[in-house]
Amino acid sequence: MDEDRSPDGLIVDCQLRAGLELLAHTWDPLVIVALRGEPLRRRAVKDALGGVSDKVLTEALHRLLANGLVTRRSFAEAPPRVEYALTPLGRSLLDGPLRAVGAWLAGHADELLAAQDAAQAG
């Protein structure tokens, strides 16, 4: 499924970095999680994330749009309404890597905390 074609791992590493950059920015993954259900209005996304500034939220949404992970739909109504939703690609990222991270932490949280304590004590 994933041949390790490069002897020294450089090619694999570069692919890995490209993928990690999608998750590197603080709020991007959280926006994806927030959109796992229904499409949400901008304000709803902001509330779901807790305390995030308008500027940072806009940047995150633009990145996600630029990478084709979410879609933006604008309705021409009196009170402006815009809805963001996951694309199939965005959903695959949620169901794959993102869920893998969550599952890993759920299964190794105790080990991680123990290791952190041990390292701090030593």
Add this chain to the structure above:
Amino acid sequence: MDEDRSPDGLIVDCQLRAGLELLAHTWDPLVIVALRGEPLRRRAVKDALGGVSDKVLTEALHRLLANGLVTRRSFAEAPPRVEYALTPLGRSLLDGPLRAVGAWLAGHADELLAAQDAAQAG
């Protein structure tokens, strides 16, 4: 395997962020990948990553040590020798989330590029 205990996703999100922080720093995941085989000396790790400064490499290694993802073994020899290796915890992170990211990108690289092009054009 992963119950979604929080109705609004906040708990899940926090766990996710804790896990993502382990992968957020630029070089940390790459160091883990570099150590997937044998234990490596500091210099060997540095070379494996390409062009990384001593300072940044030290910071990355210290973080990985503090989180119990790698071990450091020092040999009392004439030319100083230090070897870094993955812990079982670090290896589980490599085999789980890290591999998931790599596999996802390998399987969706074409979609990602197409979406990026489309977004740029529109």
Add this chain to the structure above:
DNA sequence: CCGTATCCGTATTGATACTG
């Protein structure tokens, strides 16, 4: 409500030079 513009504090990266 949606989104942009401006300004700021901090964190991260990195180059360089130096010590054990």
Add this chain to the structure above:
DNA sequence: CAGTATCAATACGGATACGG
């Protein structure tokens, strides 16, 4: 070789105020 110290550049997250 291993690791630290110092300094510069910049990217990031964020608060605030303003415009569509």
